[in-house]
Amino acid sequence: MSKKPESFGPIAPHYDVLMRSVPYDMWLSYYQLLLAQQEVYPEKLLDVCCGTGTLCEKIAALGYSVAGIDLSAAMIERARAKAKELELDIRYEAVDAAEFDLGERFEAAYSFFDSFNYITDLGHLQKALHRIAHHLKPGGSLVFDLNTSYAFEEKMFDQEDRRKKSPIQYKWKGDYNPTSRIIHVTMDFWIDGENFQEVHVQRAHSQEEIFEMLKVAGFHQIACYDSYTLEPPRKRSDRIHFTAIRE
Numbered sequence: 001m002s003k004k005p006e007s008f009g010p011i012a013p014h015y016d017v018l019m020r021s022v023p024y025d026m027w028l029s030y031y032q033l034l035l036a037q038q039e040v041y042p043e044k045l046l047d048v049c050c051g052t053g054t055l056c057e058k059i060a061a062l063g064y065s066v067a068g069i070d071l072s073a074a075m076i077e078r079a080r081a082k083a084k085e086l087e088l089d090i091r092y093e094a095v096d097a098a099e100f101d102l103g104e105r106f107e108a109a110y111s112f113f114d115s116f117n118y119i120t121d122l123g124h125l126q127k128a129l130h131r132i133a134h135h136l137k138p139g140g141s142l143v144f145d146l147n148t149s150y151a152f153e154e155k156m157f158d159q160e161d162r163r164k165k166s167p168i169q170y171k172w173k174g175d176y177n178p179t180s181r182i183i184h185v186t187m188d189f190w191i192d193g194e195n196f197q198e199v200h201v202q203r204a205h206s207q208e209e210i211f212e213m214l215k216v217a218g219f220h221q222i223a224c225y226d227s228y229t230l231e232p233p234r235k236r237s238d239r240i241h242f243t244a245i246r247e
């Protein structure tokens with residue numbers, strides 16, 4: 001029987017090269033704007049689904065205390081190696097967001113780059129929000145972004161870069177089911193003559209589902225924005241940022 005291609009496994013050592021044009025600095029500025037909007041000024045932060053830790057590194061370099069968790073051991077291995085190279089003191093743990101217990105509390109938690117879309121089961125996502133609430137001090141901030149159903153309908157994952165000069169060549173193809181709101185994205189990569197495939201599965205959680213789950217997990221002052229603005233989401237928003245305060 002062939003093994004199902006995993007996500008964030010083989011790509012992990014190459015993830016930062018793949019993300020080389022992702023505007024993490026702009027995301028950090030926007031995050032700081034959302035925190036100011038919430039009137040929360042944290043010193044100790046938690047990155048949920050931190051990947052290879054690029055945002056953690058930027059936050060740690062500003063002098064804040066930051067920890068990161070991610071389900072993928074391969075992504076965490078890469079994050080730890082980079083922190084060591086950069087001589088940054090960042091705690092990283094390879095754990096499921098729905099099951100972790102770090103034994104410490106934070107003033108803010110964030111999760112960027114559609115990571116919560118990867119938690120496709122609503123019960124699982126509810127558990128993750130409960131665990132995050134448990135790790136936040138009262139009055140603590142939660143900020144995260146999600147891809148919308150509009151993004152999946154518009155085939156935002158259908159992308160390719162087969163230019164010979166590219167350090168990573170790839171071809172991605174999404175298959176979206178509007179009834180289940182689930183997309184399966186088959187991702188083929190070619191790196192140094194080697195080819196491998198990952199299959200990424202995301203769900204387009206609705207705003208109503210997210211607001212309800214946040215309330216159940218003990219959050220209030222819940223808001224959402226058309227990403228990278230302070231405007232409400234539009235029908236054609238492809239990404240939405242959510243903010244909430246732990247009661």
Ligand SMILES: C[S@@+](CC[C@H](N)C(=O)[O-])C[C@H]1O[C@@H](n2cnc3c(N)ncnc32)[C@H](O)[C@@H]1O
Pocket residue numbers: 008048049050051052053054055069070071072075095096097098111112113114115118119
């Ligand atoms: C698109 S990546 C984003 C990584 C990072 N936030 C960034 O901005 O580069 C999504 C990440 O979510 C992680 N992830 C997915 N499901 C998770 C879960 N249940 N618990 C923790 N991490 C999870 C994946 O392993 C992956 O590293």
